[in-house]
Amino acid sequence: MRSLSTALCICFFICLSSAATIKYDWHVNWITANPDTLQPRPVIAINGKWPSPALRGKVNDTLELGQPGTYWYHSHSPSQYVDGLRGPLIVDDPHSPYAATCDAELVMTVSDWYHEQGATLQQYYLSLPGNPNALEPIPVSALMNDQEQPTFPVEANKTYYLRIINMSGFAQFYFHIDGHNMSIIEADGVYSAAQPVEDLYIATGQRYGVLLKTKPTADRNFAILGAMDLTGFPGSAPPPPHPNVTGALVYNRHLPFPSTPSVESFTTFDDLCLVPFDQMPLLGPPDQQIVLNLSTFSQLVPGNEQNRAGFNNITFIPQKVPSLYTALSGQQYALNPIVYGNHSNPFVLKPVVLKQGEIVEIVVYNFDPNHPSTVVRFQADNPGVWFFHCHMEWHLVAGMDVIFVEDPLAIQKVQSGIPTSMREICEKQNIPLKGNAAGNYPDFLNLTGEVDIAPMECGCVLIFLRLQGHTYYVEMKC
Numbered sequence: 044m045r046s047l048s049t050a051l052c053i054c055f056f057i058c059l060s061s062a063a064t065i066k067y068d069w070h071v072n073w074i075t076a077n078p079d080t081l082q083p084r085p086v087i088a089i090n091g092k093w094p095s096p097a098l099r100g101k102v103n104d105t106l107e108l109g110q111p112g113t114y115w116y117h118s119h120s121p122s123q124y125v126d127g128l129r130g131p132l133i134v135d136d137p138h139s140p141y142a143a144t145c146d147a148e149l150v151m152t153v154s155d156w157y158h159e160q161g162a163t164l165q166q167y168y169l170s171l172p173g174n175p176n177a178l179e180p181i182p183v184s185a186l187m188n189d190q191e192q193p194t195f196p197v198e199a200n201k202t203y204y205l206r207i208i209n210m211s212g213f214a215q216f217y218f219h220i221d222g223h224n225m226s227i228i229e230a231d232g233v234y235s236a237a238q239p240v241e242d243l244y245i246a247t248g249q250r251y252g253v254l255l256k257t258k259p260t261a262d263r264n265f266a267i268l269g270a271m272d273l274t275g276f277p278g279s280a281p282p283p284p285h286p287n288v289t290g291a292l293v294y295n296r297h298l299p300f301p302s303t304p305s306v307e308s309f310t311t312f313d314d315l316c317l318v319p320f321d322q323m324p325l326l327g328p329p330d331q332q333i334v335l336n337l338s339t340f341s342q343l344v345p346g347n348e349q350n351r352a353g354f355n356n357i358t359f360i361p362q363k364v365p366s367l368y369t370a371l372s373g374q375q376y377a378l379n380p381i382v383y384g385n386h387s388n389p390f391v392l393k394p395v396v397l398k399q400g401e402i403v404e405i406v407v408y409n410f411d412p413n414h415p416s417t418v419v420r421f422q423a424d425n426p427g428v429w430f431f432h433c434h435m436e437w438h439l440v441a442g443m444d445v446i447f448v449e450d451p452l453a454i455q456k457v458q459s460g461i462p463t464s465m466r467e468i469c470e471k472q473n474i475p476l477k478g479n480a481a482g483n484y485p486d487f488l489n490l491t492g493e494v495d496i497a498p499m500e501c502g503c504v505l506i507f508l509r510l511q512g513h514t515y516y517v518e519m520k521c
């Protein structure tokens with residue numbers, strides 16, 4: 044078994060404007076679990092418990108906590124969320140436009156489950172000699188709330204706010220509740236006009252908030268079905284043995300658990316048709332356009348031949364110095380993309396430096412005949428180092444990622460130093476706290492020593508994403 048080098052202690056501080064500070068003090072270690080009842084295996088637990096707890100905060104200070112809504116926390120390094128280091132992150136909103144409509148709330152997750160550990164699967168996926176067609180690892184089972192047959196007690200004649208999260212490493216899911224319709228009111232933390240739907244299609248990493256009206260009488264229980272989209276798996280590989288999971292809306296616990304429904308075909312709703320609740324108009328025209336051409340290729344280093352992926356023929360490889368530390372220590376150099384690891388080697392990410400306030404348009408071409416491209420616009424109003432990546436974990440570790448360094452001089456102004464807990468984590472792992480991608484300081488333009496060959500082992504991603512107001516997401520290394 045892969046060992047976590049020490050018992051890692053993660054502290055999350057959630058600051059609320061009412062002066063309350065919620066502190067989560069986590070000790071992370073391996074325990075054994077058997078959620079699909081087929082095979083016990085090691086999972087990454089928090090304070091000795093798994094599934095991992097839901098994190099919750101209130102939104103009465105938007106500056107500290109960002110936006111209300113349904114999120115999840117997870118570790119990408121090295122594929123640790125596939126080993127169970129994942130859980131809901133809920134930002135409650137007393138001022139939600141739907142607050143008066145909801146009587147109660149339920150959090151539901153769907154996920155795929157592998158019997159092999161994430162690091163092993165990652166190595167298999169990346170290995171060019173061992174997996175010449177770059178077939179993604181196929182999960183064994185579907186889980187709901189990281190269990191089989193979870194139950195959700197409900198009362199008749201109420202309106203529930205369901206927060207539904209796909210925490211999968213790879214699978215996309217259909218989500219269906221027998222005998223009930225749903226109404227989408229939130230997508231990935233953004234309120235929408237209520238949109239009635241029969242089923243949901245939830246991509247990897249995606250979240251929905253929906254309203255569910257319960258039946259007037261409690262005379263039976265109803266199945267909740269999470270079904271993997273089998274068309275998303277590589278055709279030449281055998282499909283997952285247990286692609287569906289059934290949970291239950293329990294109106295009466297003395298009545299039987301419902302049988303798994305047979306759904307002939309799911310109805311899907313195109314989420315591009317959702318209308319934002321605040322009627323926010325389309326942003327534009329863009330000040331900057333970033334075109335990302337998806338590509339896959341090979342790293343041909345003898346003894347370390349890898350399947351790689353990336354954008355514009357550059358595969359993302361974590362550098363010696365986390366990009367945020369480069370931004371923090373680089374002074375004026377932080378404006379120069381070169382310092383983050385910008386050279387002609389096609390295996391190193393070329394970052395993009397954004398100015399605060401500008402409208403950015405990202406065009407992603409993935410050359411899929413059915414969905415050849417997608418366009419996203421956003422206003423760069425949140426200085427930080429942002430990791431933009433495919434949320435299929437196997438594609439992420441293969442390098443299908445870029446970073447957006449947004450207004451690094453503003454980061455330097457707002458963020459005076461590195462918090463002690465992060466400093467200690469890095470010192471334990473000999474990760475430098477300053478310098479360019481190669482760890483050179485103060486000569487930021489000297490990239491000698493930057494990482495230009497992806498390691499097969501571990502792929503130690505150490506990315507720090509800055510959220511507004513000194514709250515960090517830390518993606519840890521093993």
Ligand SMILES: [Cu+2]
Binds near residue numbers: 433435438439443
């Ligand atoms: Cu992908």
